[in-house]
Amino acid sequence: MRFLVLGPLRLMDDEKQIALGGDRRRATLGLLLLNANREVATSKLLEGLWGADEAPVTARKILQNAVRALRVTFAGHEPADARPPALLTCAHGYQLQVDPEQVDMFRFHRRAQAGRAALAAGRPAAAAASLREALALWRGQPLADLVEAGRSWPELTALQNARLDAMEDYYEAELANGRHHAVLGPLEAMTEAEPLRERAVHQLMLALYRSGRQADALAAYQRLRTRLAEQLGLEPGRELRQLQHAVLVHDPALAAPAGPGAGPVAGAAGAGRKEPERGRPVPPPVQLVRPSPDPDPDGGRSSVSALLIRVDFGPTGGYADVGEALERTAATVREQVERFDGVIAGSTGSVMLALFRSSTARDVDAGRAAERAVSAALSLRGRIPCDVPGGARLHWRMAVSTREAPAAAGDASHGRPPVAGAQLVACESLLQIADDAQIVVCDRTRELTDATVRYAREVGFRPRWTAQGRVLAPFARPEPSDRDPELGVLASLLERVRRRSRPHLVLVQSAPGVGKSSLLAEFERRVENAVTVRLESGAPMTTRRVAQLTAHLPVVLLADDLHLADNAVLQMVEDLLDSPDPIPLLVVAAARPELFRRRPGWGAGQSHASRMTLEPAPLDPLADAAQRHDLLSLCQEAG
Template structure:
C-alpha cells in the first residue's frame, strides 16, 4: 500500500487505486499521514477538518471516519517497520496515531531525496545530484493535496512542501548549470521563473543560462523584469549578488563561461533579428533541429549587405555584382585574418576570433569592413559601374556566440546567439556607405579606430577611419574621402564628433 500526498490524495495497493470516500475521511487520513507515527489529538483533527465553526456532530463524524479508515488499512499488507509492523491506525490518548513505514509515503521519500541531493550539490557531485533531484521532483503529480484544497481544507504544510519543491528545483538547476547543460534546462528555467518572478536565486540562474546560450540581451532584459517586479511588489532593489551578476553579464566576465568545453547540442536553424527562423516540416511542425559540434567563442562579426538598387539591372548583372561582392569580402577578410562566413542572398559575413580569439579581433574586423566598403565603392564609381549605385551597408558586432559546425561540414561555422542578432539590427539601421559598430566593438577597437557618436543603442557608432595621420582603412596612405550617394528622402542621424 502506497500513500501519495504530492498531488491529489491517493492510496494505491499493488498499483491499483483504493477508493477513499468523502472529504472527511480523506482529510483525516491526509492529516494523519502528514504526522505519520506521531500522536495527533482529536481536537487538532477537528480543527483541521472544520477550520470554521465546528458542527455539533463533528466528533461523531470523526469517529466514523476513523472506524472506516481502520477497516481500509487492515486489509492492506504487513509492512516491515520493526515492532508492530502492520500499517495501522490506533487510538493513542489524546487522539490517534497512524503507524506506517515512512517509505510508503511519497512526501517522506521526496524529503529524504532532496536532503541527499542538496548535500551532493554542496559537495560538488553534480551528476549524482541532478539524478537524485530529478527522481525526487518526479514524485510530484500536481499541487499537493489539490483535491482537499479544492474542498476548502487549506493547511500550512502544503505551502512548506511547495517551497521545498522550488528549493529542489533551484538545486537541480545549479547542478545542471555546473554540468554545462544550460541549453538543456533553459526551457524549464524560463517556465519556473515566469511562475515565481521574485525568487532571486532562480532569476540569477535564468540570467546565467540565457547568457551562456549566447543571449546577453535577453539575460539583461530578464534582470530588468525582475527588478521591476521587486520594486512594484515590495519596494526593494535586487540583492547585491544579483546586481553583481548583471555587471558581470554587461562586462562579459570570463567567470560566467560554461564549465565544460565543446558539447554536442541540438539547436534550431540560424537565428535572425527575431529569433530562429521557421523551416517547413510535415504538418507545419516546429523548428527544424540540427545536430553539430558547438563551441562558445568571443568573436567579432562583420555583415555586409550589397544590393543593386534601381531599374536597369538584369539577372546577369546582378549575379556578376554579387559574385564581385563575395570575392571582395572573402579577399579583404582574409587579408586582415578573418574567415568568410555563410552568405544569405546579398548579405555576406566575416568572422574574427575563429578558431581562436585574439586581443585585436575587433580592430581587424573594423579595418576589414573599411577595406570591403572602399573596394566595392571604387567598383561602383569606376568606368564599369552599374547603372545605379549599390545599396552598401556594413555592421560589426563583438561578443560571445555559439559557433556550430554541422557533421560533415569543413567550412566556416554558423553563428548563433545574441551577437548575431545585434549585428543584424545594426545592419538594418546602418546608413548607406557607413560602417556601424556596437558598443563592445567600439570599446575594444578605439585605440586603433576613430568614431563618431551614432548614438548607441540602437543605431550604433559610426567608424570613421583608422587612427594615425594620413592613413586610410588598410593602413596605407589616404586617397581622400569617398562620397556616398544618399537618397533624397533619407534622414541622416545627428552626430557629435568625439
Template sequence: MRGIGMWFRMLGPLEVVVDGRPVDLGGSKQRATLGLLLLQPGRVVPTSRLLTALWNEEETPVTARKILQNAVWGLRRRLSVLSEDGRDGVTLSTRAPGYTLEVAPERIDLHLFRQMATEGRAHLASGAPEEAARHLESALKLWRGAVLSDLTEVGIVWPEVTTVQNARLDVLEDWFEAQLECGRHASVLGEIATLVENEPLRERACGQLMRALYRCGRQADALGVYRRLRASLVEDLGLEPSRELRLLHQAILEHDPALHAAQQPAVRIAAPAVVPDPPARRHVSIVLVRAGFDRPVGEPRETDLVLDELDLRIRQEIESRGGTVVAALGTDVLGLFPGRPYATDHAERAVRTATAVCDAFARTPGSAVPGGTEVKAAIVTGEALVRRRGAEGGVTSLSVSGMLPHIAQTMLTQAPDGEVQICPATRKALARSAAWERHPELSGHQATHVGGASAA
C-alpha cells in the same frame, strides 16, 4: 513507487496503492483525515487540529467530532483490510490527544522525495553536479501535480501543504543549479524561464535565468531579468536585490569570464553571502510570541517534542500571513511583517497572527497542546533596521534590529498570559485600516504599552 505492498502517494492527488493498484479511500473527510495524518507520520495529530483542518470555524457542524470519529473508523477498517497480513505495518491508532498513523516513511512518496533531495544536495555541495542532477531529477519525477491536489480542489488550505509545495520549488532550483554546472544551460533555459514567470520574486531562480541567458549569448535579456526583478522588489517590498544578485548583475555588465565556466562560486546565487547587506530603515510591525507551561508536562524528551510542536505552529501562523520568522530562542519566536508600498495591512496581519496563536492554544478540551500551556504576545509598529542576509542554498533571510525588538521584549515581560499587548502605533495603524470594525474579535486582546505611552 512500484512494488508489492501498500504505498501512499501525496505528491499529486492523494492515493493509496496496494500491489500496484489504487484503492478507494472513501469520502472527502476521510481522505482529508488521511492526508493530514500522512503529513506527520508517527506523530500524534490532536483532535482539535483535525477539526480545524476539516472545517472552517464558521462552518463547523455540531456533529463535527462524530463525523471525524466516523472518518477515522472508516480509515482504520479500510487500512486493516488492505494490510491484513501485517506485512506493511500500517496502523491508525487513537492516542491522546488525538490520532497517529504508524507507517514506514519509505512507503510515503513525500519521504522519498525529501530523501532523494537531500542526497542530491549533498552531491551538489561536494562538487558532483552529474550525480546531483540525477538524484534531484528522480525526486522531481515523483510529483504528479500539486501536493494533495484533490483536497485543495475542494477548499482544503493547510500551511503544511504550502510548505511542501515550496520545498518542490527549492529542489527544482537545486536541479537547475546542477544542470548549469554541467553546462546544460540551453536545455534548461525554458524551464527556468517558466518558473520565474510564475514566481517572479524568487531571486535564486532569477539569477539562474540570468546566467543561462548570458551563456546563450543573450546579455541584454539577462540584464532585463535583473531590471524587472529589482522593480518588483522595490515596488512590492521596498527592498533592493540581494548582494549575490547585484554581484551577478555587475559580472554580466563586465563580461566576467568566470560566467562561462562550469562553476562560478563567486557569483552563484546558491552560495552563502560572505558579507551581509547594509541595514535599511523600514516601517514594520513585529510580533514577539512566548509559549510555555505553568507545570511540567512529562519527561524531558516529551517536553522537547511538545515545545517543538508549539514552535512549529507559531511559525506556521506567522508565515501563513506573509510574515517572516527572524529569530527564535527557547520558547520565544520573533516574527517580522514589513510594510509595503500601497498597502498598510502589516500591523493587522501581525495582530491577527498573535490572536490566532493565542486562540489556538487556549485551554479547551481537546486542545492541540497539553493543559497548562501559557501563550502571550507583544506587537510593536514603527521604524526598524531590516537587514537581508545570505543563507545556504541561495535563500535570503531577514533580520531586524533597533529599539522595536527591545520594546517588544519589555512589553512581553509585563503582558498577562493569554493576552496580546499592542503598542499605540499598532492600534493607530489598525484604526486606519478599519481592522477593529472588520474584526471585532481583535478588540479583546488590547493591552497597555509599557514602553511609553498607553494604548489609547
C-alpha cells in the same frame, strides 16, 4: 500499500487504486499523511476539516467515523510482507504510523537531501541525477484534489516550497554541469510563476548569459528589481547585484564549465535533449575589435551590418524536439545568409549572428551590405520553421545594426569580418524591444536601405523601426521581361488576395521548356510586402502554419513541377485552399498537362481558382508587343 501525496491523493495496493470514500475521509487521511508518524491534535484535525470556529456540533463524531473507516480500509488491504499502516488513538488526537518508504513525500525528501549533499561535495552530475529522481515523483500540486475542494493547510505550503527548493538545487547542479540550455525553458517558466525567488532569477540570468542572451539576462534582473520595489520596497540581494555587474562587463568567470557537461541533457521531468552531431563544424568565436579613435586617413575602413537572430520555444516536454528544431533552424539561417553573401559569425543555442561586409565605408557600399542583411532577414521570415515536433510554438525575432569597422582587420582565412562589441550590444538592445515575428533595425540601417525596403515606425513606450518588405524605388524599375503580362496578372491577384483575405489558386500550365519555372522565380523576386514560401516535400505546409505566417503579411506559396507531386501533396494544397478561416494566401502552381491526365478534376472544385496557359515567348518581345494578348489565356475564374 503505498500513499501518494505529491499530486492528487492516492492509496495504492500494488498498481491498483484503493477507494477512500467521501471528502471528509480523504481530508482526514491527507492531513494525517502530511504529519505522518507524529501525533495530530483533535482540535487541529477539526480546524483542518472545517476551518476555525466553523465545526458543527457533530464534528467529533464525524471525525471518529472517518478514522474508523480508514482503519477498516487499511485492515482490508493489509500486506503480507511489510509493516501495515496503523492509525492510533492518542491522548490528545490521532497518529498515523507508516513506513516512510510507503509515502512518496518521504522518498522525495530523502532523494532531494542526497542531491544536496552531492552538490555540496562538488559532484554536480550525481546531484543532478538524485534531484531528477526526486522531482520525477511529483504528479502535480500536492493533494491537488483536496486543494480544489478548498483545503488550505500550512503543511501544503511547506511541501510546495520544498519542491521549489529542490528544483533550484537541480538547476544549480545542471548549470554546474554546463547544461544551461536544458534548464533555460524550465527556469523561464519557474520565474514566471514565482517571480520573487531571487535564486531562480539568478540561475535564469546565468543560463541566459551563457546562451548568448545578455540583454535578456539584464531584463530578467530589471523585472525582479521592479517587482521587489513595487511590492515590498526592497532591492535585490548582494549576490544578484554582483551577477548583474558581471553580466555587464562580460566577466569570464560566468562562462559555462567545460567537460562532461557538454553531453546530452535531461530536464526535471526526465526528457532528454538530442546530442548535437559530432561531425558538425562549430563556428569560431566572433572576432571583436575596438573602435579606433584615429581612423585611417586613407579611408581604410568598411561597414559591417550585423544580423542577430533569436528563436524561442513555448512550453514543451521534449528537449530532443527542441534540439531537432534548432538544427533545422540553423541550417535554414546558414542557407539564406550565404545566399545574400553573408557569413555566420557565431551560434550559441538559439541565438545566431550573421555579418555582411561592404568594401568601403561609403554610403553606397554600406547601403548594399545593409540591404543584403535586411533582405536575408526578410527571406528568413517565411522560411524559419513555425512548429516544433513536440507541439511547441516557435517564436523568432531579428535585429540589424550597421556600423563602421577596420577594412583589413577581418579573418581573411574564413571571410569573417570583425564586429565591434558595441555593435553586438546594439543588436541585443534591438532584440530586446522587438516583438514576436518582428525585424527591428537601427536608424543607420534604415537610412541606408530606405529606398529599397519598406519600414513601419512602431511608436509608444518602445519606439522602433521594423522591416515590412521589399519595395522598388521610383527610379529602380524592374528589368523588362517577356512575361510582363503574366507577372502583372499574378501581381493583381496577389493584391486581390491581400484585400479580400481569401485563398486563391493560379495553375500555370504549359508544355516542357516554355518557362514555367522562370515565371515563378521572377514573380518570387518581384513580390512586395508578402511572405514567399516554396512548397517542398521535406517541409510540407499545413493550414496551421499558413495561419501563423498570414498573421503578419499575405503568403505566396510557390509550387513548381506540381505534376510530379504525389496525391498526398495535391490533397494538402486543396486543404490549404479550403481553409475555414479567412487567410490571404496565393498559391501559384506550375505543372505540365500530365497532371490532369492523372487527376482530371484537380483544382476544379475550388471557388477561387484560375488557369494560366503559357505559350512560347516571342524572340523579340518589343516587335511583337501588339500580339502579346494572344500569348496568354488569362485567369478564367472556376466558378
